[in-house]
Amino acid sequence: MKKVILIVLGGLLLFVVLVALVFVVLTYLEKNTAAPLETIDKIPTEENNSILGILLAEKQAIIDSLSSQKVQFEDSLAIQVALNDSLETLLLEKSNFLSKDSTTISKLTAELAKIKSDIEQEKLSNQITEEIRQLAKTYEQMKISEMKPIFDQLDDKTVIALYNAMSARKKPMVLKALNTDRAAKLTRELSQ
DSSP states (O other): OHHHHHHHHHHHHHHHHHHHHHHHHHHHHHHHHHHHHHHGGGSOHHHHHHHHHHHHHHHHHHHHHHHHHHHHHHHHHHHHHHHHHHHHHHHHHHHHHHHHHHHHHHHHHHHHHHHHHHHHHHHHHHHHHHHHHHHHHHHHTSOHHHHHHHHHHSOHHHHHHHHHHSOTTTHHHHHHTSOHHHHHHHHHHHHO
């Protein structure tokens, strides 16, 4: 892509240099052909016509050559402009493609972050569940009278989690360790 841009810039620079060269040549010819024409009056008429014909032919040849070069430069410039337009189109397509890729990467990054969060949440949940199982085993070893003061200090959610983690044989101990109103309330919550 950089090569193409350099070629375009090189072509434009060449065009500018050649236009300047044409200007300098035309200016030079204009100055140098004016002086001999002033002195032509001093030369005899037949020689005047001969010299004047030669000078006019030379001047016309130079003009024709410069006109031909001008056409070539204009053609070259048209090609350079077309190439530039083509490059701009390609650049726009690449930019759009990169924009789409960037959007896709952003979406995938967000999905990855959500998956990581879900995994961390799952790990935390598993860790909490394991800790509750260990606590439930500890409470299964206790007497109801030992559990009662502790359960009175725990919230309903924690008591229900411990109840669910205990073996079926030991679950009645949890309800016996609670006062009757609270045991009834937790029974209703467990049945839902």
